């Protein structure tokens with residue numbers, strides 16, 4: 100053991116717990132968590148059904164720690180299915196081994212850049228489903244159904260709220276004091292919709308078509324309740340400023356925002372200016388040849404898919420990309436993910452021929468040198484008039500959002516309006532419906548990193564690919580060694596579905 104602090108060594112001889120304290124002076128505190136994944140029955144909207152939950156609760160446990168702390172989480176999977184866990188917002192320097200995504204691999208400050216709020220709360224927006232979602236999802240996927248399972252309600256911290264049946268008693272309620280300032284951390288964990296959020300009679304400050312009518316129209320509510328001596332109204336007031344679900348103008352107004360960060364000397368931004376790799380990537384609905392299953396969704400032999408630069412990501416066999424890269428196993432993936440779409444057309448036209456939808460199935464990755472300064476412009480397309488907001492998520496790195504717009508990206512005029520001064524640094528950001536998103540980042544984390552649309556069905560349909568960031572030449576700039584007992588990743592989809600029979604042994 101190599102202690103930086105001499106006193107620690109002395110303590111080590113005498114008292115183990117003091118060692119932990121001394122280490123914590125160097126490394127921050129150490130926290131241990133046990134996550135037990137278990138199927139449990141919940142009664143929501145008058146009906147009881149089983150959900151896979153962490154430690155028996157919806158939403159799951161909150162891990163509250165400080166920058167520099169060390170966290171150990173032991174995960175015990177007592178559910179029916181294999182599960183991988185991916186951590187958003189936690190950097191994994193040189194360590195893609197624990198990043199999570201199947202077939203690919205298996206930030207907190209001391210000060211706020213604004214006056215410290217009196218208190219804060221976490222609001223998790225979620226979706227509520229009836230029945231066995233995983234089984235339904237697998238069934239739809241294998242049969243190429245374009246209509247994937249619909250949620251029956253949205254939830255705020257697990258509760259549908261006052262407007263749902265049998266829900267009023269359990270509506271999420273946050274008790275606050277008049278005159279104080281509160282920070283809300285909003286997490287959109289809704290499976291496939293963007294949400295408007297408002298608080299009745301309060302202003303919020305944010306620091307930071309036909310085929311589409313059949314979605315969940317539920318209005319989810321929660322209550323903010325002031326402390327004090329007064330009569331609490333039976334029916335709380337609802338916000339009057341919330342746009343309607345299909346208010347594209349309101350959404351566009353929101354996304355036309357330059358999304359400036361609170362950049363300051365203490366919270367600097369460092370946008371790469373000398374770009375060495377430029378990519379223009381169309382993200383699109385698509386169709387691909389159905390190789391093996393009974394296809395029902397489109398014309399004979401084709402199933403609905405999604406693509407990036409006309410490539411629909413195909414999970415590789417017989418192993419994952421990371422292991423293939425690390426062990427130099429050939430034939431698992433190819434390194435020819437294109438920097439541009441193969442064919443330029445009016446990507447956001449209202450009328451696009453279906454022939455443009457045919458994509459190529461591939462496990463094509465993009466290899467980046469260490470410290471490459473990357474700019475990516477994601478371009479939404481209107482194939483199948485299926486343009487949508489695509490929240491693009493990059494693993495292993497944060498990126499700066501330097502530009503956002505509607506229609507087709509113009510590579511001469513649009514860069515002139517890029518925000519290179521105080522853009523937000525995030526790991527997920529939306530490509531607006533029929534629009535584009537420009538991001539920049541420095542590829543300074545060696546490893547294998549998944550990137551994908553975070554509408555999970557788009558991801559499953561292939562709107563995804565992988566960056567391999569090469570080693571930088573020193574130990575500190577090179578990928579870590581794999582952990583012992585690394586699980587293999589070689590189970591084909593068909594087999595997964597057969598293995599995913601419900602607890603009753605029935606096939607879904």
Ligand SMILES: *[C@@H]1O[C@H](CO)[C@@H](O)[C@H](O)[C@H]1NC(C)=O
Nearest residue numbers: 137138139140141147148149
């Ligand atoms: C959940 O409830 C169903 C019927 O409502 C029952 O068959 C099942 O055993 C219950 N599951 C658990 C884990 O309690």
Ligand SMILES: *[C@@H]1O[C@H](CO)[C@@H](O)[C@H](O)[C@H]1NC(C)=O
Nearest residue numbers: 144145146147229230251264
């Ligand atoms: C409860 O579930 C059943 C079967 O899924 C459904 O028919 C019924 O409408 C549900 N009840 C409510 C109040 O949602």
Ligand SMILES: *[C@@H]1O[C@H](CO)[C@@H](O)[C@H](O)[C@H]1NC(C)=O
Nearest residue numbers: 298299300301302303304340
């Ligand atoms: C919210 O903002 C509007 C417009 O700026 C203002 O008229 C209103 O008084 C504000 N309401 C509250 C509760 O602060």
Ligand SMILES: *[C@@H]1O[C@H](CO)[C@@H](O)[C@H](O)[C@H]1NC(C)=O
Nearest residue numbers: 262316317318341342343344
């Ligand atoms: C939800 O709220 C919107 C806007 O207030 C309203 O137009 C809509 O009818 C509500 N939907 C339901 C299902 O209550």
Ligand SMILES: *[C@@H]1O[C@H](CO)[C@@H](O)[C@H](O)[C@H]1NC(C)=O
Nearest residue numbers: 325326327328329330331332
């Ligand atoms: C609350 O207010 C009512 C009426 O103003 C008063 O009678 C009561 O004593 C108050 N209760 C408390 C706990 O202060």
Ligand SMILES: *[C@@H]1O[C@H](CO)[C@@H](O)[C@H](O)[C@H]1NC(C)=O
Nearest residue numbers: 372373374375376470471472
């Ligand atoms: C930009 O980066 C390239 C490649 O690393 C380098 O050759 C060039 O000197 C850099 N230009 C500036 C202006 O920093």
Ligand SMILES: *[C@@H]1O[C@H](CO)[C@@H](O)[C@H](O)[C@H]1NC(C)=O
Nearest residue numbers: 390391392591592593594597
């Ligand atoms: C087709 O499905 C069968 C049975 O599920 C499987 O053995 C075979 O490998 C699959 N072929 C391809 C090309 O995926």
Ligand SMILES: *[C@@H]1O[C@H](CO)[C@@H](O)[C@H](O)[C@H]1NC(C)=O
Nearest residue numbers: 423424425426427428429430
């Ligand atoms: C990896 O494999 C390729 C071709 O199979 C070979 O040319 C290369 O030298 C190998 N690299 C290492 C580091 O083993």
Ligand SMILES: *[C@@H]1O[C@H](CO)[C@@H](O)[C@H](O)[C@H]1NC(C)=O
Nearest residue numbers: 445446447448449450506507
């Ligand atoms: C592209 O399509 C949009 C929507 O149909 C249309 O408004 C625009 O004029 C088209 N652009 C070009 C260059 O044809």
Ligand SMILES: *[C@@H]1O[C@H](CO)[C@@H](O)[C@H](O)[C@H]1NC(C)=O
Nearest residue numbers: 409441442455456457458459
């Ligand atoms: C996409 O790839 C497929 C298969 O290679 C090809 O047939 C199609 O023309 C390509 N589409 C475009 C728009 O380039």
Ligand SMILES: *[C@@H]1O[C@H](CO)[C@@H](O)[C@H](O)[C@H]1NC(C)=O
Nearest residue numbers: 377379439443508509510511
């Ligand atoms: C700019 O866009 C045009 C199509 O609008 C394309 O032909 C050209 O290759 C692009 N230039 C660069 C540098 O990407």
Ligand SMILES: [Cu+2]
Nearest residue numbers: 489552554557
């Ligand atoms: Cu998407």
